[in-house]
Amino acid sequence: xxxxxxxxxxxxxxxxxxxxxxxxxxxxxxxxxxxxxxxxxxxxxxxxxxxxxxxxxxxxxxxxxxxxxxxxxxxxxxxxxxxxxxxxxxxxxxxxxxxxxxxxxxxxxxxxxxxxxxxxxxxxxxxxxxxxxxxxxxxxxxxxxxxxxxxxxxxxxxxxxxxxxxxxxxxxxxxxxxxxxxxxxxxxxxxxxxxxxxxxxxxxxxxxxxxxxxxxxxxxxxxxxxxxxxxxxxxxxxxxxxxxxxxxxxxxxxxxxxxxxxxxxx
Amino acid sequence: xxxxxxxxxxxxxxxxxxxxxxxxxxxxxxxxxxxxxxxxxxxxxxxxxxxxxxxxxxxxxxxxxxxxxxxxxxxxxxxxxxxxxxxxx
Numbered sequence: 001x002x003x004x005x006x007x008x009x010x011x012x013x014x015x016x017x018x019x020x021x022x023x024x025x026x027x028x029x030x031x032x033x034x035x036x037x038x039x040x041x042x043x044x045x046x047x048x049x050x051x052x053x054x055x056x057x058x059x060x061x062x063x064x065x066x067x068x069x070x071x072x073x074x075x076x077x078x079x080x081x082x083x084x085x086x087x088x089x090x091x092x093x094x095x096x097x098x099x100x101x102x103x104x105x106x107x108x109x110x111x112x113x114x115x116x117x118x119x120x121x122x123x124x125x126x127x128x129x130x131x132x133x134x135x136x137x138x139x140x141x142x143x144x145x146x147x148x149x150x151x152x153x154x155x156x157x158x159x160x161x162x163x164x165x166x167x168x169x170x171x172x173x174x175x176x177x178x179x180x181x182x183x184x185x186x187x188x189x190x191x192x193x194x195x196x197x198x199x200x201x202x203x204x205x206x207x208x209x210x211x212x213x214x215x216x217x218x219x220x221x222x223x224x225x226x227x228x229x230x231x232x233x234x235x236x237x238x239x240x241x242x243x244x245x246x247x248x249x250x251x252x253x254x255x256x257x258x259x260x261x262x263x264x265x266x
Numbered sequence: 267x268x269x270x271x272x273x274x275x276x277x278x279x280x281x282x283x284x285x286x287x288x289x290x291x292x293x294x295x296x297x298x299x300x301x302x303x304x305x306x307x308x309x310x311x312x313x314x315x316x317x318x319x320x321x322x323x324x325x326x327x328x329x330x331x332x333x334x335x336x337x338x339x340x341x342x343x344x345x346x347x348x349x350x351x352x353x354x355x
Contacts, residue, residue, distance in 0.1 A: 145285075146285050146288065146289055149289055149293075150289060150292060150293065150296070153293045153296065153297070154296065157297060178282075179282070182280035182281070182282045182283065183280065183281050183282055184281075184282055185282050185285050185286060185289075186282065189282065189285075189286045192286075193286065193289050193290060193293060193334070194293075195334060195336065
């Protein structure tokens with residue numbers, strides 16, 4: 001019986017899709033059977049982030065409307081046979097699916113997988129409500145910026161109102177150098193403001209850009225700090241007690257050293 | 267905050283601190299759907315109620331803040347009283 005986890009944020013562009021792709025991949029790397037669902041109908045992206053865009057035949061709306069069976073719409077990952085993607089429809093809008101249909105869909109997936117991760121659209125309207133309808137748990141992604149934190153707080157309120165239990169938080173794109181200078185909200189600041197449980201800290205990392213360009217998960221890249229952060233989050237989801245990386249001090253020490261020698265990390 | 271940071275940033279305004287304070291206010295205001303006008307009216311009403319028991323209070327002197335707590339949020343009102351009245355006792 002799967003755990004159904006929705007990844008959401010309120011504000012767009014904070015890294016929901018990247019997070020979903022990498023957590024799904026990381027969980028499957030640990031041997032779990034994982035389905036990732038793109039619930040952003042009309043603006044599908046999880047397929048390109050995972051490099052599976054050329055394999056789509058049927059999508060979520062086809063399944064909901066009975067044109068395809070569940071199995072037909074699930075696309076196998078390139079590397080991991082236990083990882084599947086359910087793509088969103090690209091030519092329909094968010095009203096094509098109802099919350100009841102999403103609950104029905106997730107309940108069918110529940111039988112066959114260990115984890116079902118749902119990539120929510122931005123916003124607080126219908127698409128978001130569909131994405132959390134079938135969820136057992138909600139993970140909120142934010143970045144350390146006023147707009148993202150404010151929107152995350154709105155989502156916390158809506159998730160609590162929907163009686164989904166307390167959501168957990170990923171703080172994405174932390175820039176240690178800025179935090180150390182007091183010019184970026186720290187993880188502690190964000191936690192104090194949102195008052196929810198922390199499940200991950202992901203440093204700002206250029207390898208995300210290059211891996212996304214290639215349609216590969218960053219968790220395969222051993223040298224990527226963000227990749228390691230996502231692997232850690234996946235282990236925490238499975239119940240392991242993994243200490244949070246002390247990225248702030250370590251990295252800024254490096255950056256200061258580079259700075260002293262007159263070099264710049266581009 | 268280390269030595270280097272204080273050396274390099276001593277005089278700069280820390281924007282993270284500003285962000286945190288602004289967010290602290292806006293988040294609770296959002297949650298309680300409290301507009302700036304409503305907060306002003308609340309101060310006038312608080313001053314009116316207290317004036318029944320205490321010497322007149324200027325609503326502009328009242329500072330009302332909503333604070334987020336672990337289990338519950340708090341409404342904090344800072345209301346300065348004129349001390350002159352106490353010396354008459």
